[in-house]
Amino acid sequence: xxxxxxxxxxxxxxxxxxxLALFEQSGAQWLILLGDLLNHGPRNALxxxxxxxxxxxxxxxxxxxxxxxxxxxDSEVDxxxxxxxxxxxxxxxxxxxxxxxxxxxxxxxxxxxxxLSERDVFVYGHTxxxxxxxxxxxxxxxxxxxxxxxxxxxxxxxxxxxxxxSIQTLDDCxxxxxxxxxx
Numbered sequence: 001x002x003x004x005x006x007x008x009x010x011x012x013x014x015x016x017x018x019x020l021a022l023f024e025q026s027g028a029q030w031l032i033l034l035g036d037l038l039n040h041g042p043r044n045a046l047x048x049x050x051x052x053x054x055x056x057x058x059x060x061x062x063x064x065x066x067x068x069x070x071x072x073x074d075s076e077v078d079x080x081x082x083x084x085x086x087x088x089x090x091x092x093x094x095x096x097x098x099x100x101x102x103x104x105x106x107x108x109x110x111x112x113x114x115x116l117s118e119r120d121v122f123v124y125g126h127t128x129x130x131x132x133x134x135x136x137x138x139x140x141x142x143x144x145x146x147x148x149x150x151x152x153x154x155x156x157x158x159x160x161x162x163x164x165x166s167i168q169t170l171d172d173c174x175x176x177x178x179x180x181x182x183x
Contacts, residue, residue, distance in 0.1 A: 001095065002027055005158035007034035007104075007125025008145035009055060010073065012047035015147040016055045018170055019157060020062065026159065031062060032093075034125035034143070035071020035104030037086065038078045047147040056081035067091055071104040071125065090114070098181065100160075101138075110140055121165070121181055123158075130156050130167040132177040139181060141165050 004026050006019045023031045037059065038052035056078075059066065063084040070087050079086055090103040098119040101108070105126030108114050113122060116138040123141045129151045130144035143158030144167060155170035163182035166175050 001029060001160070002162075003030050003032055003093070003100075003160040004028040005032045005034060005123065005141075005143040005160070006146050007143055007157075008036045008071070008128055008147060009033070009038075010036055010040045010044060010047050010145075010147045011038050011050045011052040011055055012147035013051040013054050013058070014049035015047065015155060015170065016058050019146055020058060022157065022170075022173070023062070023065075028159070028161075029065070030093075031066050032102060032123070033059075033066060033068040033086075034102065034123065035069050035086075036073040036125065037068070037071070038081065039073040039075075040148075041073040044148050052078075053081065060084070067093070067102070069102050069104055072106040095181075105142070110135060113137060119181075129153060130177055132165055132167055132179045134179075139165075139179065141179075143167055146170055 004023050060083040066084045068086045093100040100121045100123050102123045105124035121139040128145035131142040144156035146155050149155050159166050166178035
């Protein structure tokens with residue numbers, strides 16, 4: 001199974017268009033959105049091309065291929081614009097021998113994990129900082145932010161392809177981190 005991950009769009013039309021173009025090119029079956037889709041939030045500057053209604057329209061065209069979780073900047077009003085569910089605080093994707101626990105990262109986070117096995121992958125956003133590493137009790141994966149990166153990182157997204165999770169830059173698809181999740 002091939003999956004693509006994007007987090008923290010924050011209403012950026014430019015980032016949304018780039019993510020969707022990469023999704024089309026990737027051959028991934030699903031695009032997983034890790035929250036904070038339409039609004040920039042009170043602690044963030046407006047991202048380039050801030051246009052939440054247009055972002056909703058673009059994402060709605062892919063509704064049947066999206067799996068999404070709710071971020072701390074997402075609301076019931078946002079759900080009214082979107083044709084796919086975004087209000088679940090977490091989701092799970094079951095793989096052959098492990099699961100991906102998907103969440104935004106403001107409720108469940110690396111310092112407050114749900115019960116997971118050491119082979120499971122905790123997939124989150126929220127911090128806008130890419131992470132691909134072995135944690136104390138499971139694997140940790142954060143694709144970073146496609147619109148408002150932090151920590152000196154470039155805008156980035158994630159891929160799961162043939163048992164390898166990778167984080168890639170949005171502009172040139174350069175791999176900045178990766179880890180195998182299968183033995």
